[in-house]
Amino acid sequence: MGGERIEGEIRLEGAKNAVLPILAASILPEGDVLIRDCPDIQDVHAMAGILQKLGCETQWQDGSMLIHNGKIHNWEMPDALSKQIRSSIFMLGPILGKMHRATVPYPGGCEIGIRPIDLHLKGLRALGVKIVDDGGMLYCDGREMHAGDVYLDYPSVGATENVMMAASLLPGITTIHNAAREPEIEDLQRFINAMGGKIQGAGTQLIEIEGVESMHGVEYAPISDRIVAGTLMCAAAVTGGHVRLKNVCPWDLVPVSAKLQEMGCKIHDMGADLILQGPEHLHACSPLQTQPHPGFPTDMQAQMLAISCVARGTTVIVENVFENRFAQTADLTRMGAHIHVNGRMAVVQGVDHLHGMQVGARDLRGGAAMVLAGLIAQGETIVENIGFIDRGYAHFEKMLSALGAKIERISLRGG
Numbered sequence: 288m289g290g291e292r293i294e295g296e297i298r299l300e301g302a303k304n305a306v307l308p309i310l311a312a313s314i315l316p317e318g319d320v321l322i323r324d325c326p327d328i329q330d331v332h333a334m335a336g337i338l339q340k341l342g343c344e345t346q347w348q349d350g351s352m353l354i355h356n357g358k359i360h361n362w363e364m365p366d367a368l369s370k371q372i373r374s375s376i377f378m379l380g381p382i383l384g385k386m387h388r389a390t391v392p393y394p395g396g397c398e399i400g401i402r403p404i405d406l407h408l409k410g411l412r413a414l415g416v417k418i419v420d421d422g423g424m425l426y427c428d429g430r431e432m433h434a435g436d437v438y439l440d441y442p443s444v445g446a447t448e449n450v451m452m453a454a455s456l457l458p459g460i461t462t463i464h465n466a467a468r469e470p471e472i473e474d475l476q477r478f479i480n481a482m483g484g485k486i487q488g489a490g491t492q493l494i495e496i497e498g499v500e501s502m503h504g505v506e507y508a509p510i511s512d513r514i515v516a517g518t519l520m521c522a523a524a525v526t527g528g529h530v531r532l533k534n535v536c537p538w539d540l541v542p543v544s545a546k547l548q549e550m551g552c553k554i555h556d557m558g559a560d561l562i563l564q565g566p567e568h569l570h571a572c573s574p575l576q577t578q579p580h581p582g583f584p585t586d587m588q589a590q591m592l593a594i595s596c597v598a599r600g601t602t603v604i605v606e607n608v609f610e611n612r613f614a615q616t617a618d619l620t621r622m623g624a625h626i627h628v629n630g631r632m633a634v635v636q637g638v639d640h641l642h643g644m645q646v647g648a649r650d651l652r653g654g655a656a657m658v659l660a661g662l663i664a665q666g667e668t669i670v671e672n673i674g675f676i677d678r679g680y681a682h683f684e685k686m687l688s689a690l691g692a693k694i695e696r697i698s699l700r701g702g
């Protein structure tokens with residue numbers, strides 16, 4: 288039900304987009320890896336399933352994931368599981384780095400775009416990997432792999448991470464030019480270095496990997512999830528609420544905080560905590576363009592679009608990173624929003640209120656955006672297909688109800 292303020296405090300867990308590449312890199316060391324603060328989300332469990340198929344043992348124990356890679360023997364990725372999650376492509380680099388062979392299915396695109404992997408393959412070929420793309424399967428021969436220079440035509444997060452992992456055990460110095468600079472890349476560098484790797488430059492556009500002979504196991508706590516944090520900030524902002532987010536890195540949230548402050552929020556950086564006070568009514572922010580980090584994160588675009596629906600004024604949103612990330616605008620319009628979409632641009636004219644109704648998630652962040660809309664819509668909103676949301680938010684409804692929302696998970700009759 289809409290109309291409740293989102294108020295209270297919550298501690299953020301590890302970031303999905305940090306944990307997924309870290310899980311992939313967990314096959315590299317001689318020794319076990321324990322990931323603390325591991326979020327209980329579908330994509331993490333799917334990735335653990337892929338590790339098991341490669342011969343690893345994984346154990347989920349109250350918020351931590353233990354990976355025992357001693358018996359890893361298989362360099363062939365399971366087709367079914369790999370298609371289940373896009374991030375299975377992150378396994379390519381570490382499997383090659385560890386076994387110098389890899390057979391992986393071409394990962395499907397997903398709801399938000401085609402999501403090609405040409406930059407991943409270009410980067411690995413620059414390291415001497417021979418790759419045959421045989422209609423849906425990639426046969427990779429890395430027996431003559433070598434360190435080298437990689438230039439990424441676009442600062443792709445996944446391609447940057449794959450090359451980092453492939454090169455960590457490769458003798459010599461590998462450089463990545465025009466590397467992605469997301470905080471999750473820096474976290475992967477910290478993780479690999481904690482296992483004895485030698486990487487520097489993550490967070491800048493030039494990353495240097497000095498291959499080491501071997502790496503050892505480690506216990507590691509990844510950075511917290513800035514996108515979950517940003518989503519909760521939007522929930523408090525749009526309901527005139529007040530939240531204290533604990534275990535966050537306010538520095539990583541600057542692009543989101545800046546836009547929410549423009550909309551009238553008061554935000555206080557408390558070091559490892561962040562406090563947000565929402566205004567009685569949001570104002571439209573200046574035009575929002577998604578960009579690679581440190582620009583505005585594409586994973587927060589849908590949430591900002593949803594809250595802009597009830598902000599005073601007109602908001603222009605340009606989605607520069609993915610080609611299909613406005614899917615939820617149809618349902619928002621049915622709820623009473625005034626949105627005009629033209630290609631990569633959406634123009635949102637704020638309205639006084641939205642009407643609750645039955646809507647559906649079409650992708651992970653768009654699904655979260657629909658829940659935000661339900662928090663402020665008049666009456667009841669039912670969001671279907673919440674499996675999309677479960678991929679990236681651990682028990683989202685429990686998170687929000689602990690902060691005052693009237694929300695519950697239901698099973699639809701005959702659904």
Ligand code: EPZ
Binds near residue numbers: 307
């Ligand atoms: C990561 O995806 C994240 N996923 C995404 O989060 C995030 O939106 C994205 O980075 C951008 O920040 C994980 O980390 C698991 P990219 P990734 O390679 O690595 C194009 C979420 O909601 N591209 O930086 O796939 C691509 O099509 C998810 O948590 C190529 O053209 O993103 C896209 O337009 C969604 N060729 C752009 O680059 C390539 O080889 C950015 O993609 C690779 C990418």
